[in-house]
Every structure is written in structure tokens, then in C-alpha cells.
Amino acid sequence: MPMISLAELQRRIDAGDLSPEASIAQACEAIDAQDKTIGAFVCRPGTVGAASAGPLRGIAVGIKDIIDTSNLPTEMGCPAIYGGWRPRADAAVVMMLKQAGATIIGKTTTTAFAANDPTATLNPHHHGHTPGGSSAGSAAAVGAGMIPLALGTQTGGSVIRPASFCGTAAIKPSYRLLPTIGVKCFSWTLDTVGLFAAGVADLAHGLSAITGRAELLPRAAMQAPRIGIVTQEFAGAAEASGDEALRIAAAAAERAGASVRALALPEIVAEAWRIHPVVQDFEAHQSFAWEYRVNYDAMPPLLRGRLDESRDITPAAYDAARGVANQARRALARVFEDIDVLLTLSALGAPPEGLASTGDPRFNRLWTLMGVPCVNVPAYVTADGLPVGVQIIAPFGGDARALEAARFVEAALARR
Amino acid sequence: MPMISLAELQRRIDAGDLSPEASIAQACEAIDAQDKTIGAFVCRPGTVGAASAGPLRGIAVGIKDIIDTSNLPTEMGCPAIYGGWRPRADAAVVMMLKQAGATIIGKTTTTAFAANDPTATLNPHHHGHTPGGSSAGSAAAVGAGMIPLALGTQTGGSVIRPASFCGTAAIKPSYRLLPTIGVKCFSWTLDTVGLFAAGVADLAHGLSAITGRAELLPRAAMQAPRIGIVTQEFAGAAEASGDEALRIAAAAAERAGASVRALALPEIVAEAWRIHPVVQDFEAHQSFAWEYRVNYDAMPPLLRGRLDESRDITPAAYDAARGVANQARRALARVFEDIDVLLTLSALGAPPEGLASTGDPRFNRLWTLMGVPCVNVPAYVTADGLPVGVQIIAPFGGDARALEAARFVEAALARR
Numbered sequence: 001m002p003m004i005s006l007a008e009l010q011r012r013i014d015a016g017d018l019s020p021e022a023s024i025a026q027a028c029e030a031i032d033a034q035d036k037t038i039g040a041f042v043c044r045p046g047t048v049g050a051a052s053a054g055p056l057r058g059i060a061v062g063i064k065d066i067i068d069t070s071n072l073p074t075e076m077g078c079p080a081i082y083g084g085w086r087p088r089a090d091a092a093v094v095m096m097l098k099q100a101g102a103t104i105i106g107k108t109t110t111t112a113f114a115a116n117d118p119t120a121t122l123n124p125h126h127h128g129h130t131p132g133g134s135s136a137g138s139a140a141a142v143g144a145g146m147i148p149l150a151l152g153t154q155t156g157g158s159v160i161r162p163a164s165f166c167g168t169a170a171i172k173p174s175y176r177l178l179p180t181i182g183v184k185c186f187s188w189t190l191d192t193v194g195l196f197a198a199g200v201a202d203l204a205h206g207l208s209a210i211t212g213r214a215e216l217l218p219r220a221a222m223q224a225p226r227i228g229i230v231t232q233e234f235a236g237a238a239e240a241s242g243d244e245a246l247r248i249a250a251a252a253a254e255r256a257g258a259s260v261r262a263l264a265l266p267e268i269v270a271e272a273w274r275i276h277p278v279v280q281d282f283e284a285h286q287s288f289a290w291e292y293r294v295n296y297d298a299m300p301p302l303l304r305g306r307l308d309e310s311r312d313i314t315p316a317a318y319d320a321a322r323g324v325a326n327q328a329r330r331a332l333a334r335v336f337e338d339i340d341v342l343l344t345l346s347a348l349g350a351p352p353e354g355l356a357s358t359g360d361p362r363f364n365r366l367w368t369l370m371g372v373p374c375v376n377v378p379a380y381v382t383a384d385g386l387p388v389g390v391q392i393i394a395p396f397g398g399d400a401r402a403l404e405a406a407r408f409v410e411a412a413l414a415r416r
Numbered sequence: 417m418p419m420i421s422l423a424e425l426q427r428r429i430d431a432g433d434l435s436p437e438a439s440i441a442q443a444c445e446a447i448d449a450q451d452k453t454i455g456a457f458v459c460r461p462g463t464v465g466a467a468s469a470g471p472l473r474g475i476a477v478g479i480k481d482i483i484d485t486s487n488l489p490t491e492m493g494c495p496a497i498y499g500g501w502r503p504r505a506d507a508a509v510v511m512m513l514k515q516a517g518a519t520i521i522g523k524t525t526t527t528a529f530a531a532n533d534p535t536a537t538l539n540p541h542h543h544g545h546t547p548g549g550s551s552a553g554s555a556a557a558v559g560a561g562m563i564p565l566a567l568g569t570q571t572g573g574s575v576i577r578p579a580s581f582c583g584t585a586a587i588k589p590s591y592r593l594l595p596t597i598g599v600k601c602f603s604w605t606l607d608t609v610g611l612f613a614a615g616v617a618d619l620a621h622g623l624s625a626i627t628g629r630a631e632l633l634p635r636a637a638m639q640a641p642r643i644g645i646v647t648q649e650f651a652g653a654a655e656a657s658g659d660e661a662l663r664i665a666a667a668a669a670e671r672a673g674a675s676v677r678a679l680a681l682p683e684i685v686a687e688a689w690r691i692h693p694v695v696q697d698f699e700a701h702q703s704f705a706w707e708y709r710v711n712y713d714a715m716p717p718l719l720r721g722r723l724d725e726s727r728d729i730t731p732a733a734y735d736a737a738r739g740v741a742n743q744a745r746r747a748l749a750r751v752f753e754d755i756d757v758l759l760t761l762s763a764l765g766a767p768p769e770g771l772a773s774t775g776d777p778r779f780n781r782l783w784t785l786m787g788v789p790c791v792n793v794p795a796y797v798t799a800d801g802l803p804v805g806v807q808i809i810a811p812f813g814g815d816a817r818a819l820e821a822a823r824f825v826e827a828a829l830a831r832r
Contacts, residue, residue, distance in 0.1 A: 089706035090705070090710075092702040092703060092705055095705035095706050096705065099705070099709070181601045181604065181702065181703050185597045188592065188597065211731065286597065289506070290486065290511050291505065293515065315629045319813070
């Protein structure tokens, strides 16, 4: 089933060709038809309505189940500890969606506490493969054509990687462009709320409506972006399918008029890649202190093992890691003096077979630590029918630029 | 009743002269005796125990009631919206206290959502005056000698100001030294968890035990700190009692061997003072979106009015304000190249009469935005018996330095 374009729904609703109620009803039907197989949703409200005003009226949105909702349970992907948990308030970003007129259509599956223990959700492109994680249900629901918009979060690679695996567009915006109030914390330095949608213009319309930032709306496409290709060799080798995606995207962008050149990142940036786990795990011991200390036996095994292994990180090591991150952010800002955006891998390659692993965030985690906006664009589909994406990255605060350059690459790939 | 020294309790417990259980029982008795009058506590557990291990065993701690506790309600100072609310998990900092062996002795009063609507708590030094806010109960409980340690939070001046008013030592540490996970958010750029205790060494022992950072423990006192006096003239005039506190503290420090000189702050730092409310109020509209939109009529009137007045802050104004704050943080770091610490007012002056106002945070808000550690030291007591403090401020991350310099000033004032 094709994905649902948010921008196209907006056009039809604005023109009076589709009522908000009918748009929401279509999403409900698509979920009813597909979710028994895919398993992208944890729960859905008994009745759903549609707002009559707001830029997102008639837009059905899925909310990752680590994000608080006042009228639906929030189980954190861990019913053993949070079964039936009902927060009092909506998360800030849920309220922003509602104020923009969106309809919360349900809570989507998440790996427990947005860590690595997999969900039962299937990849909509190939049921024998993982949809990725941690934002599994949000990526799968958009990729399957059930809903036009979904919220995820990324601490390592939990938005961009599942988007690549499920063949959707996605944005991990600049750090704190979207508030994390009411979102279960893993690492306060890293956690970032992001969006999944069918295409880059859909992301732009969605992000602009949520934030009230008109500058994020699509403008005339970039003419000849200066693109730096980075392979993140410090993160290890990609798979052949990942390398192929990057090659295809770079070639398409160049043919479309971009200036494209390979770029080496400063050593301090590679060092920031290395210390990302120090920041994440030191903060995780504080964020999950209650779960880990009071509910140790009920903790998901992969996350618990990760916490077991990282108990001895000292405050001094954490302080040093934050110092490296700060230096690297400044060094990365200087990299952008000569280019508009970076283009790099969204994942090692195609989604792994089976559901035992959600894949590897090694090509994502640096950018989460840098706080810079990243947009996934599907680059190609393997012979086995598996999507592989690439990510376009702009400087901190350059979310509009990241989206414009991603539209350029998306259009270039469509002409291929 | 004199305040209870945490460090002295630790010494007696370590020496076997006091059992942890007896220490906790003494705090319970002091609360029973005084709190009917002062009103510092919102609720207390039915039974309290004492840990047998940990650096804070036998230490009774009061927790501001915007901080989540798993075994006591968390009503946010607003029972109209959060009456009886029971979070699932303990806040990160509550777990850190428990892991250090502390006993959570009760939840302390807070202005609703840590804003400006006053509590009914009385100033322990003069019942006709405000204890300040928003961390009213924590300051009053320590100031009254009920407990040796309490947690507060500061977004404008909600730790340092009530400490000044209640005659306690207090630290607002560097931004995110203490985690805010599980603390009701007002502004994620500003909210900072802080501590109240009898003296500066008590703060150091408490903060070190909570964070596991040995470098915060008191070392040999600073010999001759280089102190820059700032009057924050951009914030308007202080009252005579505030000016007197600063004069007394500066003179005492100089007599004790400090080099003391007046210092003007760079204009960009004054500009940061001006834009603090833009950051706070823009973020507050997101943090309190559910309360403001869904529970408007039940909102506390001063906070609701503040939100009514700040509805039109644009994302562009917010972005510009954050840019000013970043520039000012860099400029302030350069100010510390020639001095060790800054010394400035903790409040306009003595605590105002009556309970209608919690006082004015105008001499606090800049430092919250800068994220730098601030320590309140009681400077003198007015003829009416009202305490007035001063604050010692170090560069970001220099919490140990702030505490050492504050001990120097505290000792100098004691010799006066």
C-alpha cells in the first residue's frame, strides 16, 4: 500500500475535497486492514474525532509509547513495569499536535524504554525483517501507509535507522526544537523527538505546523547545494547495500546540479563518536535509577545488561566526554563553512533479517550527540525489496536547510 | 531552634555516637514540634526508617513537591489539578538520595508549579514575613531546624532567594549537575535542582554524597580568593538591607585576606538578564501546555496571568534570546579569567512582610540562565530579626570552587 502524503491530505482538506473526518476514517480503515499483521500499534482510543480547524486537522498521528498521553496508557514498551500506566498530562509535543488540529490515532510500539530489546512489529516491506528501533511502530505505521505522520525519539539512532529500514522520510530535528517534556528520558543530552512521514515536504509541513515556525515550510527547492559526503570510517565499515545507497544518492545529487565532494571530519568529531556511549550510559543510570534499582528483575534484558556493564563510568569520565562533545560541536560548525549539508549513511545497510535485532545505530549516534538536524531520504530498494536510506545533515538550528537539501536529493533520486 | 548541621550528624553517626534511627527520630520530633506553626510540609510518610549504610544514612531530607516520589503524592503545589497524584517512579535525584542512604522525610511546600502564587508557609525567623519561593517549604524546614537537608529547584530565583530569606546556606549547582528527570518542568533551559542546608560544608557533604563526586567535599579553605563584586545595576536597585549585606560580606572577606574589587559585567551579560523571561515564558507555554489548555480555570492565578501575557512570544524571539544567552555565557567565562568568584546580592533585601508575595528574583535570574553555580551565605540579620544573604558565584562546572569560596566568606562573616 502506498504511503499517505500529509501535504496531499492538507491540500485536499483545504480545497474542500476531503473532510477531516473522512481523512481520519481512512487512516482507521488502513490500520484495521494492516495492523493485525504489522503490529505497529500498542493501543488506540475507543473513538476518534477530527478537529475542524488547524493546519493538521484531519491528520492522524501515531505517538511512540514512551511519550505521555492523558487519555491513553503509556507503557514504555515495558508492560512488566508500566502496564496500564496513565500519566496525568499530555507530553508537550502531544499538546502541540492537538493545538495544530491533529488527531492522536494511537500509541505505537517502542522497544522497552527506547533501548535495544526488540518489539514484535514487522517491517511493512518484508515481514521477515526488522522495522528497526527503537521507534519501531511509528516507522512501520507510516511505511505501511496506515498513517501520514508519527512521532519517534532518537538517543542513538532510533528515528533515522527505522526510517531507513521502513522506507519513510524522517527528521531528527535540532536538539530541543521539539520539547521532551513528558517523554520518558534515556539521556537528557541526547534524547530528541522526531517525525516520520511519507516524503520530505510532508515532514516540513508537519514540523512547521507543530512548532508554528513558518520558515520550515517548503520554499523553492535548493538549486545547487554544496554537499559533503562523509563515510564515518571511524564508525567501521558499512554493508554493501549501505555503500550502494550512498553512492546512488551522491551520483543522483551531482547529476541534478549539486556540487558533491568527499569530506573528512576533524579528529575531535571522531572522538565524539567514540564517547557517545559514555554520555548515554552515565545519564541512563540516573534516568532509569528507579527501574534499575527497584525493578531489576522486570527490566528488559538487553537494557539491563547495558546498565550492568556501564555501572562504573565515573563522573570524571562523563565530564571529559561532555568536554569532547562541546569541542566537536564547535569543530563541526566550522566544517559547514564550506558546504551546505553533509550526506552520509542512515544505517549499515538494508534491514537485518529476523526480529532479534533492531540493527546498529553506529552511523547515527554522532549526529545525535552533535544535536544537528538529520533527514532520512529513501535512496533505493534492494533486489529483495528492502529499503535503504541516506541522511542529509545541516548545522545546528538549520532544520529548514536540512529539509530543503533533502528535498533536492529526494527529487534527484526520483528522476533516476 | 538552631539549624541541624548535616556534617555534624555525619561525624556523630560515623563515630557511633548517634544511630541513624535516632537521627531520623530527632528530625521527626522537630517537625512534629514546629510544623503545625510553620507549615513547611505537604505530606509525610506514615512510617520512616533509616538506612544502615551510605554517606547520608540517618539524614532526613525534605523534597519539594514538584519532584516525583513513588511512595508519596506529588501535588505540584496545585491540588486543584494534581490532588493525590501518584507518579510511578521516583525522580532521579530522589533515587540518588536513597542510594546514598538518606531518608525521605516528607514533601515540602512549593508555590504552584514553582511559579509565583504564594504558599501558606511562614518564615521561621519571623512569622509575619514570607519564607520566599518557590522552594518555600524546603527553605523554611531547614531554616527552622527541622531537617538537615532539603531539595529545591530554581528557574528564576527559587533556591537562592528563599535561602536568603530563611537564613540557610543553599547551592544552585551548575546546570544539570543534578538531573531534572522526574521534576515538573517550567523551563528546560533554566530549571535547576538545588540544596538547602545549615552551612556551606553541609552543602558540600550533601552534594558530594548525592553525586558521588569526591571533589566536592570540603578541602583546605581557600586562602585569598580573588573576589569580584557585582551589583547587577541592570537589574535595578536593591533595598538598603540588601546593599548592607553585600557591603558587610565584602568587608569581612577583605579583612580575612581576600582581594576584593568592584566589577562591571559586559553589556551582553546585562542583555542576557533582560531576555531571561523570553526563554522562561516561551518554554513555559510548552511545559504547561496541558495545564493551561485543559485546566485553565484551575490554574493558579499569577502563573495563569503570566502565561496569558506571554502568549505572543514568537519562535524567532526565543531563538534570538537563546543566541544572546550563548554569547553571554562565553563573555561571562572570560570575566572569570581574572577572578575566582563573583559576590553579589541574593535578593533585594530582607524578606517582605506578609505572605502575598514571595519576593523578587531579579538578582537571581541571570545566574540561572548562565547555568553557573551559586551559593547563598547568610550575611547578617536585620534589627527586626530578618536574615539577609549574599551569593558567591563560580564559572560553569566550578561547583567545588563556589563552595570553597563560600566557606571562606562564611568563616569571614563568623569572625565579624
